[in-house]
Amino acid sequence: MSLAERLGLAIFALTVGVLLALGLGVREAWRVAEERSFEAAFTQALVPLGDQLAGEITQLPELVRPLCQDDPLLDSALVGLVSDDLAARRLPISLRVPKLAKALNLTELTVLTSSGEILGSTSPGRVGQKSAELVTRVAKAPPTAKLEGEGKNLTISAACVKRDEQRTKLWVGVLATRNLDAVLSRIGKSSGVELSLEAPPLSKERLQRTLSLGEKTGISITAARSRRALLSTVEQLDLTVLLIGSATLASALLITVLLSRGLAKPVRALAEQAQRVIHGDPQPVVATGARELVEAAEAFNRAIADLVALRKRLAVTERIAARREIARRVAHEIKNPLLPIRASVETLRRLRARQDPAFDEYFDEATRTVLDEVARISNIVSEFTRFARLPAPQPAAFDVEEAVRAVVQLHGSSGAPLYLRADSVPELVADKDQVVQVVTNLVQNAQQALADRPGGRVEVRLTREQDKLVLAVTDNGPGIAPEMRGRLFEPYATTKAEGTGLGLAIVERIVVEHGGEITAGDAPGGGASFVVKLPLSGPTLLPEAPRESAFEP
Numbered sequence: 001m002s003l004a005e006r007l008g009l010a011i012f013a014l015t016v017g018v019l020l021a022l023g024l025g026v027r028e029a030w031r032v033a034e035e036r037s038f039e040a041a042f043t044q045a046l047v048p049l050g051d052q053l054a055g056e057i058t059q060l061p062e063l064v065r066p067l068c069q070d071d072p073l074l075d076s077a078l079v080g081l082v083s084d085d086l087a088a089r090r091l092p093i094s095l096r097v098p099k100l101a102k103a104l105n106l107t108e109l110t111v112l113t114s115s116g117e118i119l120g121s122t123s124p125g126r127v128g129q130k131s132a133e134l135v136t137r138v139a140k141a142p143p144t145a146k147l148e149g150e151g152k153n154l155t156i157s158a159a160c161v162k163r164d165e166q167r168t169k170l171w172v173g174v175l176a177t178r179n180l181d182a183v184l185s186r187i188g189k190s191s192g193v194e195l196s197l198e199a200p201p202l203s204k205e206r207l208q209r210t211l212s213l214g215e216k217t218g219i220s221i222t223a224a225r226s227r228r229a230l231l232s233t234v235e236q237l238d239l240t241v242l243l244i245g246s247a248t249l250a251s252a253l254l255i256t257v258l259l260s261r262g263l264a265k266p267v268r269a270l271a272e273q274a275q276r277v278i279h280g281d282p283q284p285v286v287a288t289g290a291r292e293l294v295e296a297a298e299a300f301n302r303a304i305a306d307l308v309a310l311r312k313r314l315a316v317t318e319r320i321a322a323r324r325e326i327a328r329r330v331a332h333e334i335k336n337p338l339l340p341i342r343a344s345v346e347t348l349r350r351l352r353a354r355q356d357p358a359f360d361e362y363f364d365e366a367t368r369t370v371l372d373e374v375a376r377i378s379n380i381v382s383e384f385t386r387f388a389r390l391p392a393p394q395p396a397a398f399d400v401e402e403a404v405r406a407v408v409q410l411h412g413s414s415g416a417p418l419y420l421r422a423d424s425v426p427e428l429v430a431d432k433d434q435v436v437q438v439v440t441n442l443v444q445n446a447q448q449a450l451a452d453r454p455g456g457r458v459e460v461r462l463t464r465e466q467d468k469l470v471l472a473v474t475d476n477g478p479g480i481a482p483e484m485r486g487r488l489f490e491p492y493a494t495t496k497a498e499g500t501g502l503g504l505a506i507v508e509r510i511v512v513e514h515g516g517e518i519t520a521g522d523a524p525g526g527g528a529s530f531v532v533k534l535p536l537s538g539p540t541l542l543p544e545a546p547r548e549s550a551f552e553p
């Protein structure tokens with residue numbers, strides 16, 4: 001994951017987290033506050049209900065009582081009852097009762113005698129009927145009003161009796177009932193609640209409380225209020241949080257993109273410069289932007305300079321060691337041809353001193369021996385010099401398949417047949433001449449191992465393994481001799497009469513100097529296999545330290 005992506009993800013996660021926490025927190029706090037204030041308002045609204053009901057309870061008896069005290073209606077009825085002269089009075093009484101009920105705002109008004117006969121009623125059908133139950137209710141009515149809840153209706157009733165002074169058993173009474181539904185609905189409306197005797201089923205849509213109207217009455221009223229306003233406020237809040245959240249998220253993303261671009265750009269530029277340095281451009285890297293990047297660039301430049309210096313010292317040490325070894329080897333190799341030269345010259349001198357007639361005859365042979373051995377010495381010296389003076393690689397991009405194909409064609413015309421199998425590989429950054437020398441040495445070795453072997457064949461394979469080029473040279477010859485196995489790449493290690501033993505040493509040195517590696521092993525069907533891996537982008541170390549003068553302030 002790139003720096004920009006990481007940064008983007010982190011800011012995104014942070015923003016979402018903060019938004020969620022903040023949004024949900026604010027929403028919840030707001031919701032709780034709203035609900036509390038709503039409940040407070042609701043409870044407040046219920047206060048007048050109690051007051052109004054209490055007012056009704058005290059008001060009704062006061063309204064009814066005067067009827068029994070000095071109202072002509074009851075006076076006339078009692079006189080009729082006592083004098084057994086009710087017949088003429090029934091009609092006016094029955095006509096007056098509904099009017100009176102209307103004037104007093106009563107739902108029901110009943111006038112009856114102690115015998116239970118209904119003289120007048122707001123329900124005209126009941127006039128003339130008898131009701132023992134009503135007699136009990138009126139006779140035993142308490143002086144205060146009675147609150148009753150029947151089904152859906154809340155009523156309040158009060159009664160009074162006017163007795164004959166002598167025959168106290170004879171009386172006429174009044175039962176007044178007032179339906180409080182209208183009162184309930186008026187109070188409910190004024191306080192924004194819905195009052196009812198029957199509790200509606202519980203619902204999330206409503207806030208609901210049950211009020212008991214005193215323990216004696218056993219009546220309770222349910223007050224309900226729609227929560228829709230509250231819910232819509234919370235919905236509004238959710239919407240606002242969502243909108244603000246989306247806007248914040250969008251701006252956070254925008255800022256992230258800009259910020260990460262701004263941050264990643266100098267890092268990318270630095271990485272590109274570092275890549276160039278590693279692939280051989282001895283320019284110091286220059287960082288822009290954050291202080292840490294500038295410090296990193298300086299550290300990188302110092303590390304590269306140290307590395308190059310170290311490598312140079314190492315190369316010098318290696319060269320000294322190699323020269324010593326070469327001097328030792330050259331001395332050893334030259335000693336051998338010197339012996340026949342010395343012997344030839346000494347013999348010539350001896351024959352000459354003796355004036356031996358064989359002198360002329362031996363002269364030719366001796367000088368040929370001397371010349372041959374001198375040529376051998378010269379050959380040895382030039383081969384060794386070639387190894388010792390192997391120049392540093394000059395890497396450049398080239399078509400490696402084409403170069404390898406040329407080597408294969410050149411050597412395929414003689415010796416064991418050569419086959420090239422090449423995948424499509426990108427251009428290789430390397431010293432072309434040295435790569436050609438690697439292929440040549442490996443191919444020559446394989447062909448030499450196959451000399452005189454019928455059916456011998458050499459396969460050169462070119463593939464790619466990630467960022468590496470893989471060159472494999474495989475033959476079906478005798479394989480690597482056991483005594484050569486641990487020292488294949490040592491200089492002068494050879495099993496051939498005419499060999500210098502420098503071929504593989506040169507190959508290894510070239511490969512290593514290109515930042516690659518070489519391995520030797522047995523081929524699957526017998527024979528030897530040499531596998532060379534080279535970085536496609538070239539040697540990974542600088543030949544030179546970055547020039548100080550190239551540093552920018």
Ligand SMILES: Nc1ncnc2c1ncn2[C@@H]1O[C@H](COP(=O)(O)OP(=O)(O)OP(=O)(O)O)[C@@H](O)[C@H]1O
Binds near residue numbers: 445
């Ligand atoms: N394909 C091969 N099969 C078997 N043995 C091999 C093969 N390639 C190299 N060798 C062994 O490794 C030795 C060293 O090889 P190297 O190329 O270094 O020197 P050389 O071939 O002997 O001499 P020069 O390269 O100067 O001709 C060889 O003498 C040989 O014994």
Ligand SMILES: [Mg+2]
Binds near residue numbers: 444499502504
């Ligand atoms: Mg060789």
